[in-house]
Amino acid sequence: MSDSRLLGRVALITGASRGIGEAVARLFAAEGADLILPARQPEALVGLQNELAEFGRAVLIPKYDLTDRRCFPQMAQQIDKRFGRLDILVANAGVLGPLSKLSEIDDESWDHAFDINLSANYRLLKNLDSLLRTSKAARIVFATTGATRSPGRPELGPYTISKYALEAMAKTYAAETADTQIRINLINPGPTRTKMRATICPQEDPLTVKTPAEVGGFFLDLCLTECPYSGEILDVVMDEGGVDKGTGVTAPSFRMAVRNPS
Numbered sequence: 299m300s301d302s303r304l305l306g307r308v309a310l311i312t313g314a315s316r317g318i319g320e321a322v323a324r325l326f327a328a329e330g331a332d333l334i335l336p337a338r339q340p341e342a343l344v345g346l347q348n349e350l351a352e353f354g355r356a357v358l359i360p361k362y363d364l365t366d367r368r369c370f371p372q373m374a375q376q377i378d379k380r381f382g383r384l385d386i387l388v389a390n391a392g393v394l395g396p397l398s399k400l401s402e403i404d405d406e407s408w409d410h411a412f413d414i415n416l417s418a419n420y421r422l423l424k425n426l427d428s429l430l431r432t433s434k435a436a437r438i439v440f441a442t443t444g445a446t447r448s449p450g451r452p453e454l455g456p457y458t459i460s461k462y463a464l465e466a467m468a469k470t471y472a473a474e475t476a477d478t479q480i481r482i483n484l485i486n487p488g489p490t491r492t493k494m495r496a497t498i499c500p501q502e503d504p505l506t507v508k509t510p511a512e513v514g515g516f517f518l519d520l521c522l523t524e525c526p527y528s529g530e531i532l533d534v535v536m537d538e539g540g541v542d543k544g545t546g547v548t549a550p551s552f553r554m555a556v557r558n559p560s
C-alpha cells in the first residue's frame with residue numbers, strides 16, 4: 299500500500315540491479331516516481347522494469363557503467379531530453395573493494411573502489427547539478443557505511459577511505475547549495491541482507507540481519523519534500539526488540555539517528 303508520496307517526481311537510483319537499490323526502486327515506483335535506473339547489464343533488469351511499469355510511471359533502464367566517465371554527460375542529456383529536470387538522486391551503487399592490507403593492494407583494485415564509491419558520485423553531482431537545480435525540491439541521498447564512524451579497521455581500507463571521502467564531498471556540496479532548494483544527505487543503512495553483506499560477513503546467518511525492504515523507507519524519508527535534513531549523516535539503528543502483539547515474537551525495530559549532530 300502506498301501514499302503516492304513521490305507522485306510526479308523524477309528519481310535516478312544507481313545500483314538498482316539488486317540489494318538495497320532494488321528495494322528503493324520498488325518502493326519509489328509504488329510511491330509514484332518516474333525512475334531512471336542506470337545499470338551495467340540492463341538486460342538483467344527487464345523483469346524488474348516490467349514489474350515496476352505496473353505502477354504506471356516511466357521506468358528507464360539505460361546501459362551505463364559508472365566506471366566510464368563518458369556516461370555522465372550522456373545520462374544528463376538523456377534526463378534533460380525526457381524530463382527537463384531531476385528531483386531525486388539516490389547514489390547507492392557501491393563496492394567493497396579489495397579486502398587486503400593497504401600495503402598489499404594492487405593499484406587497479408584501489409582505483410576501482412574509488413571510481414565507484416567516490417568519483418562516480420562526484421561525476422553524478424557535477425553533471426546533474428543543473429537538472430537538480432531546476433527541480434522545485436531536489437533531494438540527494440548517498441549510501442555510506444558505519445565503518446566511517448571509527449575508521450582504521452584493517453583490511454577494509456579502500457571501502458572505508460572512499461566512503462569517508464564521499465561523506466566529505468556530500469557535506470561540501472550541501473554547503474555549496476545551502477541557498478537553494480537542494481537537500482543532500484548520507485545514509486548508513488547498517489547491516490542489511492545483500493550480496494555485499496554476505497561477502498564481508500560470510501559466517502553470518504543472513505536471516506539475522508534486516509532485509510533491503512526494511513531500509514527502503516528511510517531512503518524515502520530523505521527524499522520527501524518535507525525532509526528536514528541537509529548535510530547530515532543518518533545511521534539506521536536498531537531499537538530494543540518489541541513484542542509483536544499478533545505472534546508474541548520479539549522483533550527488532552529500526553529508526554534513523556543523526557550522526558554527530560552539531
Ligand SMILES: NC(=O)c1ccc[n+]([C@@H]2O[C@H](COP(=O)([O-])OP(=O)(O)OC[C@H]3O[C@@H](n4cnc5c(N)ncnc54)[C@H](OP(=O)(O)O)[C@@H]3O)[C@@H](O)[C@H]2O)c1
Nearest residue numbers: 313315316317318364390391392441489490492493494495
Ligand atoms: N548491505 C549492507 O549491509 C550495507 C551496509 C552499509 C552500507 N551499505 C551501502 O549500501 C549500498 C548498497 O549496498 P548493497 O549491499 O545493496 O550492495 P550490493 O548488493 O553489492 O549491490 C551493489 C550495486 O552496485 C552496482 N554496481 C557496482 N559496480 C557498478 C558499476 N561499475 N556500474 C554500475 N553499477 C554498479 C551493482 O550492480 P551490478 O549488478 O552491475 O554489479 C549493484 O546493483 C552500497 O553503497 C554499500 O556501501 C550496505
